[in-house]
Amino acid sequence: MIIIAKSTVAAQHIAQVLDHQNPIKPVFVHDNRVALAGVKTLPETELQEVKSEIVEIITNHHSAIKSSRDFHPEDTIIKTPHSVIGGQHFTFMAGPDSIESPAHVEAMGKAVKAAGATVLRGGAFKPRTSPYSFQGNGEAGLKAHRAAADALEMDMVTEILDTRDVDLVDSYTDIFQVGTRNMQNFALLKALGKKQKPVVLKRGMSATIDDLLNAAEYIAAGGNDQIILMERGIRTYDNKYTRNTLDVSAIPVLQSLTHYPVVADASHAAGVSKFVAPLALAAVAAGAQGLMTEIHDDPAHAFVDGAQALTPDEFKLLADKIRQIREAIK
Numbered sequence: 001m002i003i004i005a006k007s008t009v010a011a012q013h014i015a016q017v018l019d020h021q022n023p024i025k026p027v028f029v030h031d032n033r034v035a036l037a038g039v040k041t042l043p044e045t046e047l048q049e050v051k052s053e054i055v056e057i058i059t060n061h062h063s064a065i066k067s068s069r070d071f072h073p074e075d076t077i078i079k080t081p082h083s084v085i086g087g088q089h090f091t092f093m094a095g096p097d098s099i100e101s102p103a104h105v106e107a108m109g110k111a112v113k114a115a116g117a118t119v120l121r122g123g124a125f126k127p128r129t130s131p132y133s134f135q136g137n138g139e140a141g142l143k144a145h146r147a148a149a150d151a152l153e154m155d156m157v158t159e160i161l162d163t164r165d166v167d168l169v170d171s172y173t174d175i176f177q178v179g180t181r182n183m184q185n186f187a188l189l190k191a192l193g194k195k196q197k198p199v200v201l202k203r204g205m206s207a208t209i210d211d212l213l214n215a216a217e218y219i220a221a222g223g224n225d226q227i228i229l230m231e232r233g234i235r236t237y238d239n240k241y242t243r244n245t246l247d248v249s250a251i252p253v254l255q256s257l258t259h260y261p262v263v264a265d266a267s268h269a270a271g272v273s274k275f276v277a278p279l280a281l282a283a284v285a286a287g288a289q290g291l292m293t294e295i296h297d298d299p300a301h302a303f304v305d306g307a308q309a310l311t312p313d314e315f316k317l318l319a320d321k322i323r324q325i326r327e328a329i330k
């Protein structure tokens with residue numbers, strides 16, 4: 001149960017009155033409205049005492065608070081050294097699936113920057129289905145990625161898989177990425193909640209929209225409000241022709257429910273390069289505030305996910321079309 005109090009003073013009073021019944025926690029939300037979470041029961045006598053200080057009682061205990069637009073109506077805008085993410089801005093995040101070598105990530109960065117990307121993506125720790133598949137170049141990959149991003153004056157986004165690597169990854173990256181497989185790794189979300197650095201939170205491949213919002217809430221509850229939600233495709237009854245199903249409807253739905261930027265990854269949704277552009281265009285037409293795209297100059301020899309990689313030229317074409325769509329739907 002969540003209680004919305006009229007003011008900070010009211011919240012403090014309610015917490016005082018109810019505290020012996022419930023382990024109650026004020027979660028400060030927006031200007032004058034304060035949410036109190038953790039209330040299990042509301043004894044009638046105590047309720048009478050604080051009734052006039054309560055604006056609303058939300059009984060769905062799965063409701064997100066800090067992530068909710070109800071309590072934070074304005075769009076959250078996230079500023080990184082080279083990008084502005086959210087609101088009316090559109091951000092291209094692109095690069096190779098994994099960091100293969102210093103020269104390769106720099107060349108891919110150069111190509112995506114020329115097409116308009118400000119964020120260079122790439123994985124140094126790869127979440128692979130098989131333990132025998134390439135697992136990423138680890139810290140050497142982070143180093144190469146950082147060097148390329150610095151040389152090109154771009155932001156770096158990279159996936160974090162393990163709570164034990166949070167400080168290491170933090171020492172290199174501008175933006176953390178939590179992948180689909182870790183969306184409900186609560187220990188990891190809590191650790192990132194303690195960092196003051198943006199987090200791209202990918203939707204779990206079997207997660208509902210509420211699951212995603214609550215995963216974001218874990219990061220926000222820890223004190224980190226710089227969250228970027230990413231729709232990257234979910235598992236449905238027919239993933240024979242595409243790797244996942246891009247849930248285009250999740251984009252406007254999320255934007256109505258939360259103030260955090262909502263971006264899309266058509267690469268992992270499609271799984272096949274020829275379907276990446278149409279899905280990306282659909283996501284942009286649906287209002288996505290950014291796009292993550294995988295590229296490779298030699299997809300057949302990519303270390304990971306070559307089948308879904310666009311070549312630099314294909315990415316440039318896509319980026320141009322996206323700018324046209326953005327202009328058309330203004």
Ligand SMILES: O=C[C@H](O)[C@H](O)COP(=O)(O)O
Pocket residue numbers: 097123126127128129130133304305
């Ligand atoms: O980004 C890439 C992921 O590591 C990859 O999609 C994992 O999938 P796979 O190990 O099944 O190839």
Ligand SMILES: C=C(OP(=O)(O)O)C(=O)O
Pocket residue numbers: 097123127159178179180181202232265268
């Ligand atoms: C592994 C990745 O994506 P996802 O978590 O969406 O599968 C990735 O972007 O490298």
